Amino acid sequence: xxxxxxxxxxxxxxxxxxxxxxxxxxxxxxxxxxxxxxxxxxxxxxxxxxxxxxxxxxxxxxxxxxxxxxxxxxxxxxxxxxxxxxxxxxxxxxxxxxxxxxxxxxxxxxxxxxxxxxxxxxxxxxxxxxxxxxxxxxxxxxxxxxxxxxxxxxxxxxxxxxxxxxxxxxxxxxxxxxxxxxxxxxxxxxxxxxxxxxxxxxxxxxxxxxxxxxxxxxxx
Numbered sequence: 001x002x003x004x005x006x007x008x009x010x011x012x013x014x015x016x017x018x019x020x021x022x023x024x025x026x027x028x029x030x031x032x033x034x035x036x037x038x039x040x041x042x043x044x045x046x047x048x049x050x051x052x053x054x055x056x057x058x059x060x061x062x063x064x065x066x067x068x069x070x071x072x073x074x075x076x077x078x079x080x081x082x083x084x085x086x087x088x089x090x091x092x093x094x095x096x097x098x099x100x101x102x103x104x105x106x107x108x109x110x111x112x113x114x115x116x117x118x119x120x121x122x123x124x125x126x127x128x129x130x131x132x133x134x135x136x137x138x139x140x141x142x143x144x145x146x147x148x149x150x151x152x153x154x155x156x157x158x159x160x161x162x163x164x165x166x167x168x169x170x171x172x173x174x175x176x177x178x179x180x181x182x183x184x185x186x187x188x189x190x191x192x193x194x195x196x197x198x199x200x201x202x203x204x205x206x207x208x209x210x211x212x213x214x215x216x217x218x219x220x
Contacts, residue, residue, distance in 0.1 A: 005213075006169070006172065006212065006213050007172050007210065007211065007212050007213070008089070008195075008210070008211040009208070009209070009210050009211075010089060010208075010209045010210075010211070011206075011207070011208045011209070012205075012206050012207050013202070013206050014203075014204055014205055014206045016203075016204055017202075017203050017204065017206055024055075027053065027057075028082070029053055029057070029060050029079055030079050030080040030081055030082035031060060031077060031079060031080070032077070032078075032080055035077050035078075036077060039062055039075045039077060040062075042064065042073060042075070043064040043073070044064070044066060046066070046067055046068070047064040047065060047066055047067075047073075048064070048065045048066075048067060049062065049063070049064060050062070050063040050065070057079060058078065058079055059076040059077060059078055059079060060076070060077050060079060061074065061075070061076055062074070062075045062076075062077065063075075089211065092189075092191060092194055092197075093191070094189040094190060094191045094194075094197070095123075095160070095161050095162045095163075095164050095190065095191040095192065096123035096128075096158070096159070096160050096161070096162075096163075096164045096188075096189070096190045096191070097158070097159040097160075097187060097188070097189050097190075098123060098128045098143075098156070098157070098158050098159075098187070098188040098189075098190075099155070099156070099157040099158075099185060099186070099187045099188075100143060100155075100156045100157075100185065100186060100188075101153060101154055101156075101184065101185055101186075102177075102179075102180035102183055102184060102185055102186040102200065103180055103184075104143070105177060105180070105186050105188070106177035106180045108130050108141045109130075109170060109173045109174045109177050110174060110177070111139070111141070112130060112132045112139055112141070112170060113170040113171070113174055115132050115133075115134040115136055115137060115138070115139045116132035116133055116134035116139075116170065117134075117169065117170055117171065118132060118167050118168065118169060118170060118215060119131065119132050119167070119168055119170045119173065120132065120165065120166070120167045121164075121165070121166055121167075121168065121188070121190065121196070122163070122164070122165040122166075123158065123160060123163065123164045123165075123190055124160070124163045125160060125163075126142075126144065127142050127143050127144035127145060127156075127158065128142070128143050128156075128158060128188075129141070129142045129143075130142075130143075132170070143156050144156065145157060145158045153184045153185060164190040164191060164192055165192075166190060166192070166196065166214040166215075167214060167215040168196055168212055168214055168215060169212070169215065172210075172212050173198070173212065176198050176210040176212070179200050179208055179210075180200070182200055182202060182208060183200040183201055183202060183208075185200075185201070186198060186199065186200055187199040187200075187201075193214070193216070194214075195211040195212055195213045195214070196211065196212045196214065197209060197210070197211055198210040198211075198212070
């Protein structure tokens with residue numbers, strides 16, 4: 001969760017994504033993301049990454065092994081205490097769900113942030129509309145549900161139980177779009193007065209989810 005408690009990210013990597021995967025008991029490892037990012041930059045694209053932690057650990061061990069050479073790099077990152085209680089995500093029944101190409105969502109967010117800091121997302125039976133108002137003018141993009149038989153990844157699917165209209169910070173959405181390289185499609189789930197869910201499906205049932213609180217009242 002970010003410091004302002006506006007956005008939260010949740011990633012699930014299932015055991016079947018790893019070869020091998022071993023976890024003798026449930027364990028929570030608090031890792032500073034900046035430290036982890038710095039260490040991961042030491043890896044080459046084709047390196048095999050191994051993550052290890054002992055019982056009651058104070059560090060997490062990362063090993064980068066080159067498949068082509070005998071090079072082996074090993075790093076320990078100090079662990080930190082984290083408060084897991086406030087990171088709970090309640091189950092939500094959403095009024096609107098939109099599935100679309102992740103590249104299209106990224107393009108819309110990048111285009112609209114040039115005009116405004118906020119975007120209104122409105123889902124109706126006619127489609128989903130992204131709109132903004134800024135100092136230089138107004139802009140909007142509307143997507144209607146459609147199916148592409150030859151290129152199903154380009155489909156836009158909308159499930160709706162009632163219309164939804166919310167406003168969000170584009171700065172956060174543009175950051176969420178950086179994950180579009182991990183998945184060809186993205187799912188947006190909306191309901192009035194609850195955080196937006198932006199979900200990228202990874203391998204199998206693994207996922208990367210972003211939650212973003214809507215702007216309300218004078219913040220709009």
